[in-house]
Every structure is written in structure tokens, then in C-alpha cells.
Amino acid sequence: MTLLSAFTLFHVILSLIGIFSGLIVVYGFITSRRLEGWTSIFLWSTVLTSVTGYFFPFHKLLPSHILGAMSLVVLAIAIYARNSRKLAGGWRRTYVIASELALYFNVFVLIVQLFAKIPALHALAPTQSETPFKAAQLVALLAFLLLGFVAARNFRAEQLSAA
Numbered sequence: 460m461t462l463l464s465a466f467t468l469f470h471v472i473l474s475l476i477g478i479f480s481g482l483i484v485v486y487g488f489i490t491s492r493r494l495e496g497w498t499s500i501f502l503w504s505t506v507l508t509s510v511t512g513y514f515f516p517f518h519k520l521l522p523s524h525i526l527g528a529m530s531l532v533v534l535a536i537a538i539y540a541r542n543s544r545k546l547a548g549g550w551r552r553t554y555v556i557a558s559e560l561a562l563y564f565n566v567f568v569l570i571v572q573l574f575a576k577i578p579a580l581h582a583l584a585p586t587q588s589e590t591p592f593k594a595a596q597l598v599a600l601l602a603f604l605l606l607g608f609v610a611a612r613n614f615r616a617e618q619l620s621a622a
Contacts, residue, residue: 463516470511474565477505481562488555488610498541505561506534523568530564533557555611563603570595 460468480501487494509530512523540546540554574580574592584592 466511466514470508470515473504473508473511474569477501477508478562478565478569480504481558481565484558485562485606485610488558488614489606491613491615501558501562502534502538502541505565506531506538508565509534526564526568530561533560533564537561551614552611555614556607559603559607559610563599566599566603567596570599 480497483497484494484501487497509527512527517524534557537554537557540550540557544550546554570592571587574584574587574595580591583589
């Protein structure tokens with residue numbers, strides 16, 4: 460295994476940990492539970508996923524670099540809302556939205572990678588401008604909008620139980 464392939468595997472594992480733990484955190488938002496351990500895993504693995512993305516060789520600015528920067532900005536907002544502002548007032552909703560947006564960015568990239576790397580999906584959308592790719596991204600976007608709405612409505616700071 461080359462150093463680059465080992466690093467790629469590390470990056471992918473971080474991303475999958477971020478997605479898995481992020482889905483658990485979203486469940487916590489919906490049930491108004493903080494799930495502190497899962498939240499820490501989600502936030503830090505997602506930060507590391509975005510940061511490690513910049514260590515791959517590149518010769519020009521790519522959409523993945525822009526998305527990584529956007530992810531780091533929303534993660535910084537989520538971490539600030541959670542740790543510095545203690546979810547007070549509007550920071551609770553800001554935290555939920557920023558966290559969900561960071562998770563969505565990871566899922567967006569997952570879908571891109573699935574269509575790029577899995578032969579059956581690649582055959583359906585070789586340029587990622589075909590209907591199956593667009594439909595998968597639209598379904599993901601709509602699911603996150605719905606989950607985000609429910610999570611922002613349900614996650615109440617005054618009734619939080621740490622788990």
C-alpha cells in the first residue's frame with residue numbers, strides 16, 4: 460500500500476465516522492438529547508475530514524476545496540455555538556443548522572464518490588450530470604432539509620438531557 464493510498468483510506472474512514480456519528484447526533488437533535496460523546500466524535504472527525512482533504516496533491520483549486528472550506532466555516536460556527544455560547548438563545552438553532560449542514564456536505568461528497576468509484580453507479584452517471592446522480596443528490600438535499608427542520612424545532616436547550 461502506498462503512502463497516498465493509506466492516507467486516502469484514513470481520509471475515507473474519517474469521513475464515514477463523521478457521517479455515521481452525525482446521523483446519531485441528528486437523532487439526538489430530533490429527540491432533544493445532546494449525546495455529548497457522539498457529538499464530539501462527529502464534530503472532530505468532520506473537521507479532520509475537511510482538513511485532511513487539503514493534503515491530497517492538487518494543481519488547481521477544485522470544487523472539493525471550496526466545499527471543504529465551507530464545511531470548516533460551518534463547523535467553526537457549530538463548535539462556537541456549542542462550546543462558547545453554550546447553545547443560549549438563537550445559538551441553539553444555529554448549532555443545529557450548522558451541524559446538519561456540515562453533515563450534509565459530507566453526504567454530498569459521499570454521493571459524488573459513490574457515483575465516481577462504484578462501476579454500476581458510474582455507468583448510470585459517468586459525468587455526474589445525468590438524472591440518476593441529480594436525483595440522488597436531490598433526495599439527499601430534501602431529506603436533510605426535512606431532518607433539519609424537525610431537528611431545529613425539536614432540539615430545546617431548556618430540556619436537554621445529556622446522554
